[in-house]
Amino acid sequence: REEYIDNYLKATRGTGRLMLFACDQKIEHLNKDFYGEGIDLADAEPEHLFEIGRQGVCGVLAGQRGLIAQYAADYPEINYLVKMNSKTNLVKTSQDDPYSPQLYDLDAILAMREAGVNIVGLGYTIYLGSEYESTMMAEAGELIAQAHANGLLVVLWIYPRGKAVTAEKDPDLIAGAAGVALCLGADFVKVNPPKPEGDDTRTPAEALKVASMAAGRTGLVCAGGSTVDAKTFLTQLYDQIHVGGACGNATGRNIHQRSLDEAVRLTKAISAITLADYSVADALAV
Ligand code: FBP
Numbered sequence: 001r002e003e004y005i006d007n008y009l010k011a012t013r014g015t016g017r018l019m020l021f022a023c024d025q026k027i028e029h030l031n032k033d034f035y036g037e038g039i040d041l042a043d044a045e046p047e048h049l050f051e052i053g054r055q056g057v058c059g060v061l062a063g064q065r066g067l068i069a070q071y072a073a074d075y076p077e078i079n080y081l082v083k084m085n086s087k088t089n090l091v092k093t094s095q096d097d098p099y100s101p102q103l104y105d106l107d108a109i110l111a112m113r114e115a116g117v118n119i120v121g122l123g124y125t126i127y128l129g130s131e132y133e134s135t136m137m138a139e140a141g142e143l144i145a146q147a148h149a150n151g152l153l154v155v156l157w158i159y160p161r162g163k164a165v166t167a168e169k170d171p172d173l174i175a176g177a178a179g180v181a182l183c184l185g186a187d188f189v190k191v192n193p194p195k196p197e198g199d200d201t202r203t204p205a206e207a208l209k210v211a212s213m214a215a216g217r218t219g220l221v222c223a224g225g226s227t228v229d230a231k232t233f234l235t236q237l238y239d240q241i242h243v244g245g246a247c248g249n250a251t252g253r254n255i256h257q258r259s260l261d262e263a264v265r266l267t268k269a270i271s272a273i274t275l276a277d278y279s280v281a282d283a284l285a286v
Contacts (some may be wrong), residue, residue: 033257056268072117098127205244
């Protein structure tokens with residue numbers, strides 16, 4: 001129990017709000033998130049992620065076991081969250097039902113922790129609506145029980161996806177995903193920001209509020225999405241927290257696709273909004 005509280009406080013930097021730096025895209029999106037037009041060349045090398053984690057403000061750096069195992073000894077001050085399952089985007093999800101296999105068991109992660117790696121939690125993706133949903137829910141439920149028994153917190157990524165899902169960002173489905181995470185016992189759920197369409201005139205942040213209410217005591221955070229300018233990103237985050245009831249942020253590309261200086265600065269601005277309720281203008285000046 002004490003270890004769990006300690007890890008929770010580390011991940012949320014003592015505030016209850018999550019600062020998750022998403023670095024799992026080397027499997028999820030392959031190398032296209034790390035090299036190419038509009039992406040700083042520094043991002044081509046994995047050290048960039050860890051330097052941002054060290055120099056910036058970050059609650060947890062989330063990535064797969066191998067990525068963390070290869071670099072953690074050089075970056076011991078970072079809090080790590082191990083992503084337990086992953087799949088690439090070569091799987092054509094518009095026609096098929098996605099399944100993200102668990103890549104290693106909890107014992108491997110506990111052994112890493114035993115060896116001194118600063119692991120505070122686990123992550124797992126569920127594709128809600130996929131024909132493999134039940135397998136992923138069962139794996140996640142079991143993992144959460146085991147993780148909590150071992151003092152680790154759990155963040156679920158829940159994305160409605162597969163043949164049965166016509167609109168992945170439908171506000172009702174996103175709220176449904178939030179409620180599933182609560183019932184599975186996740187500490188936090190990471191969802192895509194909802195996209196109200198048709199007669200639904202709510203803003204995305206207003207629609208998100210319903211999902212936050214559905215999540216109850218599970219904290220809800222949104223994925224960052226593709227890179228936009230800092231002010232646009234921070235305004236979206238501010239609204240997610242202050243209108244949408246989000247309990248932090250989970251941001252990947254918007255941070256690591258920038259130069260080290262800019263990325264570190266953005267983590268400070270993000271943390272000012274997430275952890276200290278700064279306005280967007282004040283956060284931009286940090
Ligand atoms: P970003 O902030 O870069 O959007 O990262 C969020 C994230 O959820 C990653 O953690 C994950 O790998 C990826 O997006 C999944 O995205 P997709 O919707 O393409 O499966």
